[in-house]
Amino acid sequence: MEDLTRTMLEAVEDALRQVVARANGSSLEEMHHMLAYHLGWEGEGSGRTARGKRVRPLLLMLVCSAAGGAWRDALPGAAAVELIHNFSLIHDDIQDNSPLRRGRPTVWKKWGIPQAINAGDAMFTLAQLAVLNLEKTTNPAVALKAAQMLNETSLQLTQGQYLDMHYEARGDLNLEAYWPMISGKTAALLTACTHIGALAAGAEPGIVNAYRQFGRALGLAFQAEDDLLGMWGEPALTGKSTESDLVQGKKTLPVLYGLSQGGSFARRWAKGTIREEEALRWAEQLTKEGAREFTQEHASRLTQQALQALDEARPQGEAGDKLRELANQLLHRKT
Amino acid sequence: MEDLTRTMLEAVEDALRQVVARANGSSLEEMHHMLAYHLGWEGEGSGRTARGKRVRPLLLMLVCSAAGGAWRDALPGAAAVELIHNFSLIHDDIQDNSPLRRGRPTVWKKWGIPQAINAGDAMFTLAQLAVLNLEKTTNPAVALKAAQMLNETSLQLTQGQYLDMHYEARGDLNLEAYWPMISGKTAALLTACTHIGALAAGAEPGIVNAYRQFGRALGLAFQAEDDLLGMWGEPALTGKSTESDLVQGKKTLPVLYGLSQGGSFARRWAKGTIREEEALRWAEQLTKEGAREFTQEHASRLTQQALQALDEARPQGEAGDKLRELANQLLHRKT
Numbered sequence: 001m002e003d004l005t006r007t008m009l010e011a012v013e014d015a016l017r018q019v020v021a022r023a024n025g026s027s028l029e030e031m032h033h034m035l036a037y038h039l040g041w042e043g044e045g046s047g048r049t050a051r052g053k054r055v056r057p058l059l060l061m062l063v064c065s066a067a068g069g070a071w072r073d074a075l076p077g078a079a080a081v082e083l084i085h086n087f088s089l090i091h092d093d094i095q096d097n098s099p100l101r102r103g104r105p106t107v108w109k110k111w112g113i114p115q116a117i118n119a120g121d122a123m124f125t126l127a128q129l130a131v132l133n134l135e136k137t138t139n140p141a142v143a144l145k146a147a148q149m150l151n152e153t154s155l156q157l158t159q160g161q162y163l164d165m166h167y168e169a170r171g172d173l174n175l176e177a178y179w180p181m182i183s184g185k186t187a188a189l190l191t192a193c194t195h196i197g198a199l200a201a202g203a204e205p206g207i208v209n210a211y212r213q214f215g216r217a218l219g220l221a222f223q224a225e226d227d228l229l230g231m232w233g234e235p236a237l238t239g240k241s242t243e244s245d246l247v248q249g250k251k252t253l254p255v256l257y258g259l260s261q262g263g264s265f266a267r268r269w270a271k272g273t274i275r276e277e278e279a280l281r282w283a284e285q286l287t288k289e290g291a292r293e294f295t296q297e298h299a300s301r302l303t304q305q306a307l308q309a310l311d312e313a314r315p316q317g318e319a320g321d322k323l324r325e326l327a328n329q330l331l332h333r334k335t
Numbered sequence: 336m337e338d339l340t341r342t343m344l345e346a347v348e349d350a351l352r353q354v355v356a357r358a359n360g361s362s363l364e365e366m367h368h369m370l371a372y373h374l375g376w377e378g379e380g381s382g383r384t385a386r387g388k389r390v391r392p393l394l395l396m397l398v399c400s401a402a403g404g405a406w407r408d409a410l411p412g413a414a415a416v417e418l419i420h421n422f423s424l425i426h427d428d429i430q431d432n433s434p435l436r437r438g439r440p441t442v443w444k445k446w447g448i449p450q451a452i453n454a455g456d457a458m459f460t461l462a463q464l465a466v467l468n469l470e471k472t473t474n475p476a477v478a479l480k481a482a483q484m485l486n487e488t489s490l491q492l493t494q495g496q497y498l499d500m501h502y503e504a505r506g507d508l509n510l511e512a513y514w515p516m517i518s519g520k521t522a523a524l525l526t527a528c529t530h531i532g533a534l535a536a537g538a539e540p541g542i543v544n545a546y547r548q549f550g551r552a553l554g555l556a557f558q559a560e561d562d563l564l565g566m567w568g569e570p571a572l573t574g575k576s577t578e579s580d581l582v583q584g585k586k587t588l589p590v591l592y593g594l595s596q597g598g599s600f601a602r603r604w605a606k607g608t609i610r611e612e613e614a615l616r617w618a619e620q621l622t623k624e625g626a627r628e629f630t631q632e633h634a635s636r637l638t639q640q641a642l643q644a645l646d647e648a649r650p651q652g653e654a655g656d657k658l659r660e661l662a663n664q665l666l667h668r669k670t
Contacts, residue, residue: 095449114430
């Protein structure tokens, strides 16, 4: 079972390298290096950790195989979703003023904002070129549909990002604002992964739709779990202070729930940034006000929805087993 | 004859509005407004001047019609190239730190860099969604080919932009560096316009290729003319100081030629920014060193190439006449 995942991950890494090589050329070596650096292939600290888990392409390939397709046919789509994810990370890091990603200096920190904007744009373009290659491995109809999906997803990403920055600037947060923001920022791309994987397999519409629902619920559940971990997770496991989401002022589900209660947490939040030393106290206050239970209920409900949709999709074979395993890993993780 | 152009321009404006409306939605009105503002439809100073000339979509539609196609079938492609152009302008303005575009505050000046990066990303995504709509007006093969062309072009845009910023930072300019930079920044998108227009018409490969060559030579000639105007154009006509290209330190063809001569201009350039009051003198020095003649020769040769390629494409009908007219306007303009 390990072997299938490893084979897939090696294959997508090769596919990514081939696509990204298109940005290279005479006098363009440094531009290519920026992309290779961000993807964890080159430069200081390159390697496994720097690459991230490639969860999105893995999900896409597993779905393709579990839906009865040949997963190698889905490789162009798998490369595309990973490139979209990484394009958005390069731009997010500028927008959030983040100096580090996975422990390494971000692209803008190393090459400045103008070149980082451009590197992100190049990564986005490469994602487009990748997905169009599905024409060669599947057929024109699948390639067009997948390209359309990928761009509807990208539009949702920019909409989620807009809302995130907008609420950050304005401060008038509310619980209803959470779902559109998270749908765009997290769930949309996972939905595209499962959708494109099923399309590449040539699955029938009912199955494609079940995989779509699976991807969406998985994305939302993953985000709710992430919010729980960021507030009450074990620091030893998460590798960061449990309080960090609070200190960073992130608009997570428990925070928005707390604000909706108009209690002592909401009054404290309105007064400005929560400091490191008071974060534990306010995390406990959020628990008292019901934010932890509320978030856990949401996470459980979404997890159930995801697993139910996956059952309805009737995933088959070794990939089907791996897919269930991956879903459970993502939904019941400790880190 | 005026009517055809006007009808086309009105139609592409409608097509653009329809595509851009996809970014709108509940709580997303301001994000949509950023795009509508940049495109000259909304906000202070909106109107004709703010919109620009829409030369690229016009070129695409005229080529489609002159190659025997129904230009309305090419509208999704026409909208796409204009959106690609404007996506790159939004990001260029951040990268160049430009406060104004066509006399109006740039998107980043009004909404800040993070939101402007995101608005550019959204515009890029909308371009992709637009070009894929060619499937409905033509056929899947044309839509896929056009999407591929558009993204190869976008990759060249990012490569040209990389080189531009790279040379700006390093200062080691040379004449050979000019063409790859300009190919990416100016000629690539005009090539895509004529190529996609001919594809949408279902033209035979020889004709498609002639239109491609036309677009490329037109783009390069246009840029060489622009460099001439920026250095020696009449300020009254260009609406800016003739010296501004020099003062801004732009890496234009006459500047790179002057540097290659290693004469007194090159020695002055090496010492740092040329001031407003000495710009006229250095423009005259460049003329003495042969830079004006050199640039004019290039511009003439490229103009000849463009018009010859256009002849080889055998443009037909009213659109063919308008196409010749447009080419002559772009190549012999005073502003």
